[in-house]
Amino acid sequence: MGAPVVQRFFGLSVVQKVLSPARGDRAIHKFIRYSMVSGVAIVISQAAILICTALLHTSGILANTVGAVTATPASYELNRKWAWGKHGKSHMWKEVAPFWALTLLGFLGSTGTVELADNLCRSHHVIGLTRSLAIMGASLVAYGVVWVAKFLVFHFLVFGSGHPGSEAQPGTAAAVAGDATAAMEADPRATANGSNGSVVAAPGAGVPPAVPAVAAGPRGPAAAVVPSKPLPAFDGTGNAL
Numbered sequence: 001m002g003a004p005v006v007q008r009f010f011g012l013s014v015v016q017k018v019l020s021p022a023r024g025d026r027a028i029h030k031f032i033r034y035s036m037v038s039g040v041a042i043v044i045s046q047a048a049i050l051i052c053t054a055l056l057h058t059s060g061i062l063a064n065t066v067g068a069v070t071a072t073p074a075s076y077e078l079n080r081k082w083a084w085g086k087h088g089k090s091h092m093w094k095e096v097a098p099f100w101a102l103t104l105l106g107f108l109g110s111t112g113t114v115e116l117a118d119n120l121c122r123s124h125h126v127i128g129l130t131r132s133l134a135i136m137g138a139s140l141v142a143y144g145v146v147w148v149a150k151f152l153v154f155h156f157l158v159f160g161s162g163h164p165g166s167e168a169q170p171g172t173a174a175a176v177a178g179d180a181t182a183a184m185e186a187d188p189r190a191t192a193n194g195s196n197g198s199v200v201a202a203p204g205a206g207v208p209p210a211v212p213a214v215a216a217g218p219r220g221p222a223a224a225v226v227p228s229k230p231l232p233a234f235d236g237t238g239n240a241l
Contacts, residue, residue: 033083060118084159110142
C-alpha cells in the first residue's frame with residue numbers, strides 16, 4: 001500500500017516541478033539532490049530533538065544524539081541511491097565507513113554547540129519551547145559548517161565517478177562500445193557492427209593510395225597510375241572478413 005502512495009505523490013505535477021532542477025547527472029544536479037536530502041535529514045533530526053526536549057525533557061546532548069541516530073540512515077540511503085544513483089550492496093570501507101565518519105564529525109561538533117546552548121539556557125532560566133528552539137538551532141549550525149565539505153567528500157571520494165565500479169570493465173557492453181569508438185576515430189570510414197560491437201571496414205577502407213608507375217612513351221618515360229591491390233578488411237577480433 002505504501003508504494004502506490006509514494007508513486008502517486010511523486011507523480012503530482014507540483015512535485016515534478018519541484019524536482020525538475022534535480023534531474024541530470026552533472027555535479028550541480030547532484031548538489032541539488034544532496035541539498036534536498038539534507039532538508040529531509042534536517043526535518044527528521046529537528047523533529048526528534050523537539051520531541052526529546054519539549055515532551056521528554058531530556059538533556060541537549062541526549063536529544064542531539066537521538067536526532068543524529070534517527071536521521072543518518074535515511075540520509076545515507078537517499079544520498080547513495082537517489083543523489084548519486086548508486087545501486088547494489090554498499091561497500092563497508094569505501095562507502096559506509098566514510099559516511100559514518102563524516103556524520104560522527106558533524107555530531108561531535110553539534111554536541112559541543114548543543115551543550116553550550118543548553119548551559120546558556122540553564123544559566124538564564126530559559127525553559128520550554130524556547131530552550132528546545134535554542135538547542136535545535138545550535139545543532140543545525142554545527143551541521144551546516146561541515147555541510148559543503150561533506151558534499152565534496154561524497155562527490156569525489158565516496159559516491160562520485162571515481163568510485164570503484166563506475167568505469168566500464170573489460171568485456172562489458174560499455175567497453176566494447178569504447179573499443180569500437182576508438183577504431184572509428186582512427187579510420188572514419190569504418191563502421192561498427194551492431195550485433196557484436198566489432199568494427200567492419202567500409203568499402204574502400206584500408207586501400208592505400210594509387211602508386212604511380214613509369215611507362216615508356218614516344219617522347220620518353222610517362223607517368224601512369226597503377227592502382228595497388230586492396231588490403232583485406234578485418235573485424236574487431238582480427239579475423240579477415
